[in-house]
Amino acid sequence: MHRFNFVIFRPIQMIPVLFGISLITFILIHSIPGDPIRILLGPRATQEVIAAVHAQYGLDKPIYIQYGYFLLNLTKGDMGRSIVFKMPVLALIGERITATLFLLTYGLVFALALTLPLAIIAAIYRGRFPDHFIRLVSTVGLGFPAFWLGIMMMIVFSVWLGQFPVSGYGRTFVQHLHHLFLPSLTIAIALSAVLVRNLRASLLVEMDSDYVAACRAKGLPERWIFYRHVIRNSLIPTINLLGVNLGWLIGGTVVIETVFSVPGLGSLLVSSIFTRDYMVVMAITMVFACAIVIVNFIVDIVTVALDPRIEL
Amino acid sequence: MNVKTPKIGAGRPWRIRFGGHPRVLYAGLSITAFWFVLALGADFIAPFDPNAQDIANVLHPPSLAHWLGTDNFGRDVLSRVIHGTRIDLQMGLIGVFLPFILGTVIGALSGYFGRFVDVVLMRVLDVMLSFPWLVLLIAIITVLRPGLGSFFIAITLVGWVSYARLVRAQTLVLKSSEFVQAAVNLGYSHLRILFRHILPNAMVPSIVFSMSDVVLVILAGSAISYLGLGVQPPTAEWGVMIAEGQNFMMTAWWISAFPGISIVFLAFGFSLLADGLGEKLGVQA
DSSP states (O other): OGGGGHHHHHHHHHHHHHHHHHHHHHHHHHHSSSOHHHHHHOTTOOHHHHHHHHHHHTTTSOHHHHHHHHHHHHHTTOOOEETTTTEEHHHHHHHHHHHHHHHHHHHHHHHHHHHHHHHHHHHHTTTSHHHHHHHHHHHHHHTOOHHHHHHHHIIIIIIISOOSOSSOOOSSHHHHHHHTHHHHHHHHHHHHHHHHHHHHHHHHHHHTSHHHHHHHHHTOOHHHIIIIIIHHHHHHHHHHHHHHHHHHHHHHHHHHHHHTTOOSHHHHHHHHHHTTOHHHHHHHHHHHHHHHHHHHHHHHHHHHHHOTTOOO | OOOOOOOTTOSOTTOOOOOSOOHHHHHHHHHHHHHHHHHHTHHHHOSSOTTOOOGGGTTOOSOSSSTTOBOTTOOBHHHHHHHHHHHHHHHHHHHHHHHHHHHHHHHHHHHHHOHHHHHHHHHHHHHHHHSOHHHHHHHHHHHHOSSHHHHHHHHHHHHHHHHHHHHHHHHHHHHTSHHHHHHHHTTOOHHHIIIIIIHHHHTHHHHHHHHHHHHHHHHHHHHHHHTTSSSOTTSOOHHHHHHHHHTTTTTOTHHHHHHHHHHHHHHHHHHHHHHHHHHHHTOOO
């Protein structure tokens, strides 16, 4: 199984990237306007108290030592405290992360359900009406602002038709499915526009390749060739694209959570900006970045599993 | 040997010949030209002052007097959409131009001189690419305080990465090509070779990418403004208008609907431009 050796070595290569992420986050935290201790203690604190707390948190030390403290705290799972919620940031993130994960997974399932049939139809009817139509729609779809699409769907499905709730998350699993239907559909439509174009292109490349001709010569039925060979091979670039687009997908989720008031990390991020709860903003940014590094690692594993020729 | 030849005819983007059937390119050009005219002539084309309030005509649905209706202050939505073109188009163009310049210079220097600079750049790229860029954009704007200026700074700090990557890859290929060898043998300086000989050829893929990047930047910019972190009300900007209209979506759908349609249509123009240009220059966007 030496093809899968990278599963062991890649995490080691990921360490410098994770360091970089923490460094950028640290620089951002440091550039925040105003003195965090002053904000923490309130306006009535005296100079001596402020100086004492500065010393207590190590803020009077040189900047590289402060970065060291920052890293040390990270290894202990300490990302600071939220000023607004009066609790550790990590615990707060833990509370909110389920809604975001639910929304992302739900959206991804929808996106695949939309992308696969559309791309396959476009590729089968290459150069004919269904193909042109799907390409036109997906090119238009590239420019859909997700937040606007969300509001339009609310107007049509919630206000006019009264089918789905306008906001919230619900309590039970079924309620989650109901509440997050429109938000995840919004995310899926925006994502599918990118994926359909890509999957169609790679389907066409595969359909023209030599092994398809070989299968035909062997007398295999077209359906069999298409579903057993072509699709499997065309999925690899699309899955990679999905990994690349994850950052973009998370960005979309942040906006969509705000549009639909879903109590996830994205809406927390945006509301924390306005309440100046800076530690929360930076911690969420960092959590998202680490998530992307990990997911891309998983994408690599899936790629290798799908295609025996690929070695990483 | 491993010498790669550059694609013939792939260079000289400023001498595009319009032959064959570049219908996609023409369609993209016409749509973007439409928006440019609208932006430049907004003062003459818009029927009303975009910020003039008319309390007697609040939340009017589309009619002959107000083609796209009025908002909660009685402002004419059509005039606001037309004036919004200025801000959104400017957002897309400047928001691509600045990262384009920064990324091209960094990518070219890194690809040409290589070694230590290149190693550092590659690691920085790895790190930057692992941040979700809208979230990083939001985090930087938070530090800089909300506003259009902060948006431009943030998009430059975040967006240069793609251009640096594209230009670096092209520079690496072109560095070993024959015409560059010839320039070296003629004794030209490094900077002359890099900026006069390599860069004009290395920029083709980034020019194609920049067209689709305009779409991404306009979407990001309007989303940032929608969240209240970019352009501030009462300025007529499409994202701001959509946010303002959301409060009245129960009764007045037109306030949010039309600015959004404008974004879709403007973005469509640039997407077509990217597709058409990519086909023309033989580059996959």
